[in-house]
Amino acid sequence: SEYRATYLALARGEFPRDRHGYRAKKDQYLELYGILPNLSLLRQRFAEVRALQCAEQLDLAPLQEFEGFLAYQKGRRPARRLARYDLLKPKMVALIERAQVESLDQLTRAHTADADEWEEVEEYRTVAPEIEAITAAQARLECEGFFEGRGEYTPGLFDWGTHEALAEFERRHRVYGWGFIGKDTLAVLQETPQETEREALIRMLTERAMHAAEVIEDGSTSFLRDGEPRTYKTEDGRELQIPNFEAELRERVVEAFGLQTPESTYAWLESLGEIPAEKVVAIRDIERPPYYSDAMDLSVSIDRGDVWFEFPFDEDGKARSQPVSRRPRLTIRVNYNGQKIPLARFGTTIGGWRTDYIDGAVMLKYKGSPTGRRVWSRISAAPVWVPPESTPPRVMVKKRRRRGKQYFEVDYHTTGPSYASAYGLVAAYHRKYYRGADGTMQVGGDEGIRTHGSVDYMSIMRRHSHGCHRMHNHIAVRLMSFVLEHRPHTRYGQQPMIYRREFEFEEEMYLMEFDKGGYNFVLDEPLYVEVLPGRIRGQVKEPIEVALPRYDREVDAYVMPDGAWVSVDRFGNLTPRVKPFDFDAPLEAPELAEDPFTTTAEVTTASEGGMPATAPAAIPVNTTPVPVNTTPAPVPSTPAPVPSTPAPVPSAPAPVPSTP
Numbered sequence: 001s002e003y004r005a006t007y008l009a010l011a012r013g014e015f016p017r018d019r020h021g022y023r024a025k026k027d028q029y030l031e032l033y034g035i036l037p038n039l040s041l042l043r044q045r046f047a048e049v050r051a052l053q054c055a056e057q058l059d060l061a062p063l064q065e066f067e068g069f070l071a072y073q074k075g076r077r078p079a080r081r082l083a084r085y086d087l088l089k090p091k092m093v094a095l096i097e098r099a100q101v102e103s104l105d106q107l108t109r110a111h112t113a114d115a116d117e118w119e120e121v122e123e124y125r126t127v128a129p130e131i132e133a134i135t136a137a138q139a140r141l142e143c144e145g146f147f148e149g150r151g152e153y154t155p156g157l158f159d160w161g162t163h164e165a166l167a168e169f170e171r172r173h174r175v176y177g178w179g180f181i182g183k184d185t186l187a188v189l190q191e192t193p194q195e196t197e198r199e200a201l202i203r204m205l206t207e208r209a210m211h212a213a214e215v216i217e218d219g220s221t222s223f224l225r226d227g228e229p230r231t232y233k234t235e236d237g238r239e240l241q242i243p244n245f246e247a248e249l250r251e252r253v254v255e256a257f258g259l260q261t262p263e264s265t266y267a268w269l270e271s272l273g274e275i276p277a278e279k280v281v282a283i284r285d286i287e288r289p290p291y292y293s294d295a296m297d298l299s300v301s302i303d304r305g306d307v308w309f310e311f312p313f314d315e316d317g318k319a320r321s322q323p324v325s326r327r328p329r330l331t332i333r334v335n336y337n338g339q340k341i342p343l344a345r346f347g348t349t350i351g352g353w354r355t356d357y358i359d360g361a362v363m364l365k366y367k368g369s370p371t372g373r374r375v376w377s378r379i380s381a382a383p384v385w386v387p388p389e390s391t392p393p394r395v396m397v398k399k400r401r402r403r404g405k406q407y408f409e410v411d412y413h414t415t416g417p418s419y420a421s422a423y424g425l426v427a428a429y430h431r432k433y434y435r436g437a438d439g440t441m442q443v444g445g446d447e448g449i450r451t452h453g454s455v456d457y458m459s460i461m462r463r464h465s466h467g468c469h470r471m472h473n474h475i476a477v478r479l480m481s482f483v484l485e486h487r488p489h490t491r492y493g494q495q496p497m498i499y500r501r502e503f504e505f506e507e508e509m510y511l512m513e514f515d516k517g518g519y520n521f522v523l524d525e526p527l528y529v530e531v532l533p534g535r536i537r538g539q540v541k542e543p544i545e546v547a548l549p550r551y552d553r554e555v556d557a558y559v560m561p562d563g564a565w566v567s568v569d570r571f572g573n574l575t576p577r578v579k580p581f582d583f584d585a586p587l588e589a590p591e592l593a594e595d596p597f598t599t600t601a602e603v604t605t606a607s608e609g610g611m612p613a614t615a616p617a618a619i620p621v622n623t624t625p626v627p628v629n630t631t632p633a634p635v636p637s638t639p640a641p642v643p644s645t646p647a648p649v650p651s652a653p654a655p656v657p658s659t660p
Contacts, residue, residue: 001494001519003382003417010419013041023413023420029171032457033419034473036204043269046197050266054143055193062132063140064190069182070130072163082156085131088124095121104128131156137181137189141165144193173200176457194262201269202250202259207474209249213286216332216482219244221342232341234290242341248286256283291336296486298527299340300376300451302469303329304350304369304534309543310570311364312353317551317558320570326535327461330451330469332479346475348451350534352464356547357392361561363547367466370447371533375526376428377443379480379489380518382417383427383452386499387512393505396512408505410512417518424453424473426480427518430529443526451529452476488524495520544572 006020010030015021024030031037037045049055092104099111104125112118135156141147146165153161158181167179169188173196177185188196210216222242224230229241259265305326312320330348333340350369355362387396398411413420430449436442451469453476454460460472471479495517502511548568549558557565557577565577 001382010035011038019412031174032171033455034425034453034477035419036207042201046266046269049193049197052143058140058143059136060190062136066129066133070158071180072158078158081127082131085127088120092124133181134158138162141169198262198265201265205253206250209253211481214485215245216344217243218246218344220345232339233337235337245286252283291334295488297335299333300529301331302531304532306537307534308537309540310538311548311568311572313551315567346471347461349460349465349470351467354466358547359561364550365547366543368543369467369531371531374430374529375433376529377431377523377526378429379521380427383423383518384416385422393503397505410510419473420455423450424476426476427452428480484521489521492520492522540571548572
């Protein structure tokens with residue numbers, strides 16, 4: 001793939017002088033987006049952290065003792081809580097000294113002079129852990145440079161600068177979070193800076209080892225819901241538990257290279273010197289189960305989880321409550337010895353209510369994920385999303401700023417190839433199929449549904465797509481690589497494509513064009529994918545087929561493309577509404593006056609961090625098709641499949657999949 005060189009540069013921490021470098025420099029840390037840092041970059045980061053003199057003075061105890069959850073809040077309440085803390089702290093110090101106890105925890109009601117003083121003690125016990133946790137987090141963020149370029153912050157106040165610094169901290173350490181203090185983010189904040197750098201190295205080496213071993217079992221299917229081991233039977237009658245190879249390989253990586261402490265980890269990195277990338281080493285191998293082979297009988301199922309077809313907004317345009325307790329999951333299985341054995345299970349997305357461009361207006365339409373059996377016949381590395389003709393111009397441009405001047409340019413990140421493309425780093429194409437009279441499979445229609453990576457990592461397991469099944473980029477690469485390692489396939493290489501589209505946006509003409517698609521692999525025998533119905537919730541049991549208007553806040557009504565006002569119920573029924581009399585219109589002919597309230601909703605930018613606001617193109621325009629059932633000569637000098645097994649450790653730069 002032509003994207004390979006870009007992928008390698010980004011893995012080295014370089015920012016090419018092109019659109020890829022511009023985007024990557026803004027994102028700064030790319031592991032969450034599917035591009036793992038290589039050994040040289042991790043060694044550089046580790047050295048920088050070791051040189052931080054401020055790290056030795058960090059007090060992480062308030063974070064290690066904190067068990068709550070803190071987020072940025074607008075308004076004056078956070079500042080008032082900080083002021084109360086500052087007021088109460090000297091009082092508590094004096095009270096502890098007067099009571100002759102060692103800490104606040106030892107104070108009792110008997111130590112206080114009256115009920116008011118005891119009330120202050122209880123208030124301080126609530127406020128102090130929060131303020132001190134924020135202060136400790138800010139000290140760490142300041143020490144590691146995450147506040148650079150963000151202006152001043154107020155110690156103890158969870159302000160916007162602190163929120164943004166935390167979000168960058170999360171990206172560096174592959175934490176799926178929103179810039180809050182709690183859960184996974186808190187767990188990383190509780191570690192020392194050197195401990196987090198050690199974890200980053202082990203995480204990267206483990207991912208490389210998973211690819212090198214060509215395995216996918218990560219422990220997600222190793223146990224039943226009741227905690228009992230999930231097992232399968234071998235051909236000789238043994239009953240074995242489904243393994244957790246990710247945990248096993250992690251242990252073996254740590255053992256092989258002596259990565260038990262931050263000090264030993266950095267010493268190992270330093271010992272590598274300038275070892276060329278092609279140099280590899282071996283670690284103690286794992287014992288693969290008997291169901292492994294070069295041609296495994298694999299299949300995929302996607303459970304849609306809880307599904308709501310009801311219109312998601314009420315008569316006032318407010319979101320209806322549509323709770324979801326069972327989220328969508330993708331499971332890859334192997335058919336062995338009469339059993340369908342689940343090897344791994346991952347979070348994904350399904351379709352839902354999304355915006356659509358109809359008659360010059362943005363409407364809401366249910367973009368479902370079709371149920372039933374389909375097949376994956378083609379896997380595309382560094383895929384390209386082709387905008388359909390109905391794509392609004394606003395989706396195809398991106399706002400830029402240079403030398404203080406703002407302008408728009410064609411958005412090639414959304415089309416790809418890019419880690420930020422609509423399809424992420426890799427995509428598998430869902431296709432209908434049928435069996436011919438001779439029993440051979442014929443691959444048929446394309447409904448525009450893909451299983452693919454996504455730059456919008458927080459949308460996975462939380463929001464809806466336009467029907468596609470999104471995955472975290474590094475998981476999508478791992479899954480598709482595993483399929484290609486264990487299913488015979490033909491490598492077709494970069495797909496020739498001729499696409500050219502001129503369009504107008506805000507009285508300016510733009511040209512979008514590209515001549516290549518993704519790097520394609522066609523499975524010799526397509527892989528079955530079944531999308532399960534899930535659990536239908538609410539009163540509407542079938543998808544609402546019609547497009548419905550969005551709520552216009554300017555007029556407090558649902559407005560149709562022709563300007564008519566309507567009410568919309570949960571079933572998608574439209575009821576005409578009478579507009580209020582327009583007193584500014586000419587009195588002699590009010591019925592002919594133009595409705596001053598009629599507005600055309602703005603077309604938003606590509607929604608959900610890179611996913612277009614329109615359905616993926618079913619068939620690219622003017623493209624060279626990739627054969628499915630024919631067998632042309634493969635591309636010469638066949639490299640390794642996607643991703644080419646990353647060079648086992650400890651090579652210097654990170655190898656890159658044919659999947660970029």
